[in-house]
Amino acid sequence: MTAIQVDGLKKSYGDFAAVKGVSFTVAPGEIFALLGRNGAGKTTTMEILAGFQAPDEGSTRVLGLDPVRDRSKVRARIGIMLQEAGFFPDLTVAQTVDAWRDFVAVPRPRDEALELTGLSAKTTTKVRQLSGGEKRRLDLTLAVLSRPDALFLDEPTAGMDPEARKNTWEVIQGLARQGTTILLTTHYLEEAQRLASSMAIMDQGLIVAGGGMAETLSAETGRVAFELPPSVTPEELPVPVVTMEGRTAVCRVADPDLAAQTLLSWAGERGLRLRGLEVRTATLEDLFLDLASGEKNEKKEVA
Numbered sequence: 001m002t003a004i005q006v007d008g009l010k011k012s013y014g015d016f017a018a019v020k021g022v023s024f025t026v027a028p029g030e031i032f033a034l035l036g037r038n039g040a041g042k043t044t045t046m047e048i049l050a051g052f053q054a055p056d057e058g059s060t061r062v063l064g065l066d067p068v069r070d071r072s073k074v075r076a077r078i079g080i081m082l083q084e085a086g087f088f089p090d091l092t093v094a095q096t097v098d099a100w101r102d103f104v105a106v107p108r109p110r111d112e113a114l115e116l117t118g119l120s121a122k123t124t125t126k127v128r129q130l131s132g133g134e135k136r137r138l139d140l141t142l143a144v145l146s147r148p149d150a151l152f153l154d155e156p157t158a159g160m161d162p163e164a165r166k167n168t169w170e171v172i173q174g175l176a177r178q179g180t181t182i183l184l185t186t187h188y189l190e191e192a193q194r195l196a197s198s199m200a201i202m203d204q205g206l207i208v209a210g211g212g213m214a215e216t217l218s219a220e221t222g223r224v225a226f227e228l229p230p231s232v233t234p235e236e237l238p239v240p241v242v243t244m245e246g247r248t249a250v251c252r253v254a255d256p257d258l259a260a261q262t263l264l265s266w267a268g269e270r271g272l273r274l275r276g277l278e279v280r281t282a283t284l285e286d287l288f289l290d291l292a293s294g295e296k297n298e299k300k301e302v303a
């Protein structure tokens, strides 16, 4: 059973192909991150799933329904938080939530929704007096009012301070634990890595990497970095150095623990210290940088 299914999705704006054949699935209760640079096609994909736009080609299913043909049924069961919220600036937070509750069949009580997103203290504040991060939280409040089965969150934590971001992660994780399927986009890779169990990285309308977060990252090379001892050249080391970042030697290896052990015993035999030794498995950021440098190399080869 899948909550969201996308097969061969394509969408153009005039002559410009924004999404060029995208496929992925999201299981019920899963948090799925759609990642990629500005203009990669993430919002377009999300808007099609939320029924705001029709695809040119391909099929999409949300909770087993067609987001265009079964638009009203889908809308009743999903929550949406897009990049730009259309609030009335002169309404208070409470008035905004109350107005929105009128559109929802069985809405959460206003106070419960505001408590959930950490906005209880701002009930009587006018929307135009909210900070950027607080507006995102108000948007999230409206998205969860209907207790949706699937949530679409386009950059949900943009503009939030670290504490608000962490609180929002907890809200999102809590909703997923209760069974809500969540598709989110974000430019914060640490956020995606922390929240999502699956992901797709889009570039120029195509998925260039994707799958389970843990599986994808464990297939990537890890990183061992340390300060190169003054008397040593990178060529002498028992593990190949890929880059020097100032005096820091960086090795990219499949098994970073083993590489660190090899380096430490090599240094020990020579009475050397590897200051600032850092050993870690791959992060999403490494994957992004690898994709970007692979692309650069391809461009060089073509040139």
Ligand SMILES: Nc1ncnc2c1ncn2[C@@H]1O[C@H](COP(=O)(O)OP(=O)(O)OP(=O)(O)O)[C@@H](O)[C@H]1O
Binding pocket: 013, 016, 018, 036, 037, 038, 039, 040, 041, 042, 043, 044, 045
């Ligand atoms: N209504 C539109 N008309 C024409 N071009 C559009 C329209 N909407 C989006 N595009 C273009 O399609 C491409 C993909 O846009 P999209 O908003 O899906 O990207 P994104 O991955 O969400 O980017 P970001 O991270 O900046 O939000 C961009 O080049 C954008 O300029």
